Amino acid sequence: MLEIVDVTADNVHEKGFFCMRSKPKSEGYKRKLSWLLKRFEEGLKLKVIEEDGQPKGFIEYLPIEHAWRTVEGENYLFIHCLWIVGRSKGKGYGKLLLNECLDDARRSHKSGVAIMTSSQTWLADQQYFIKNGFELVDHAPPSFELLVHRFDDKPHPVFIHGWEDRAAAYSEGITVFASDQCPYIYDAIATILEVAEERNLQANVIHLESAQNAKQAVSAYGVFNVTFNGKLLTYHPVHKRELNKLLDQALQL
Structure with missing residues (x-):
């Protein structure tokens, strides 16, 4: 049925x-x-x-x-x-x-x-x-x-366009913008913080408390975004290997 x-x-x-x-x-x-x-x-x-x-x-x-x-x-x-x-x-x-x-x-x-x-x-x-x-x-x-x-x-x-300008305001290290809308985000944050510590990178987590916070995100996917040195790094949870690869690529730019 x-x-x-x-x-x-x-x-x-x-x-x-x-x-x-x-x-x-x-x-x-x-x-x-x-x-x-x-x-x-x-x-x-x-x-x-x-x-x-x-x-x-x-x-x-x-x-x-x-x-x-x-x-x-x-x-x-x-x-x-x-x-x-x-x-x-x-x-x-x-x-x-x-x-x-x-x-x-x-x-x-x-x-x-x-x-x-x-x-x-x-x-x-x-x-x-x-x-x-x-x-x-x-x-x-x-x-x-x-x-x-x-x-x-x-x-x-x-x-609501203007993502690059909003990301540029977070110019130092890794910044994670996260909400609880997706239950997989919590583990993703732990992975990012672990990698940041291993690579001796500054990391900050900004918890999104409202829809209005999410509407000012640094990508269209408002509930989870990661920036590195002022640029969007990823907008979906990644494993350690993929995250390290993304950081390596960003450092070469």
């Missing part, structure tokens, strides 16, 4: 939030849980699709005014994540979840739904959304796109 479950403050302790479901005692999981409980109060929706009681994917979205990405707009819903796991892909589960969000937006008299995509990261590819009525409206380096599904002719959302 297929079922779409609304995860709320009342049942999130039972249902979890899909990611790191097998590690509920980990610090990353606990931080994401705390983050979610605050975001539910801001209108965040989390829906998990289950097949015979087993979670196969999820969608997380909220009003764009509270989106943790460098985007701005009015009266739109914004999708943080849409993910279907492994062998469950290709069965139409993603479209079912996407339609839940679109229907929610229409019921709420929103002007549309927006999402950030990328062909070079873990994020969904734009072609999937274009096939489902979205259109490309903005780009962000190095590989992000902003897509919208419009219901009316009101102004669509845009990226």
Whole structure:
């Protein structure tokens, strides 16, 4: 049996939030849980699709005014994540979840739904959304796109440009900008600090406490960014070997 479950403050302790479901005692999981409980109060929706009681994917979205990405707009819903796991892909589960969000937006008299995509990261590819009525409206380096599904002719959302200038303000050593929106970020911070210590590099962690903090991030992916000497180094968690490689390349520039 297929079922779409609304995860709320009342049942999130039972249902979890899909990611790191097998590690509920980990610090990353606990931080994401705390983050979610605050975001539910801001209108965040989390829906998990289950097949015979087993979670196969999820969608997380909220009003764009509270989106943790460098985007701005009015009266739109914004999708943080849409993910279907492994062998469950290709069965139409993603479209079912996407339609839940679109229907929610229409019921709420929103002007549309927006999402950030990328062909070079873990994020969904734009072609999937274009096939489902979205259109490309903005780009962000190095590989992000902003897509919208419009219901009316009101102004669509845009990226908040100026990433390089914002990064340049952090000109000494490594600076990590991190939130608890993704449960994998906590371990990523530990890896970065370990590498910084091994290489005798100055490192600083700035914890993003609100969507407004995230909207002023140094890349379009507002919830996790790492700069080195004033330039973006990475916007996704990396292993020690990859991080060392990125630092070596940056030092050669």
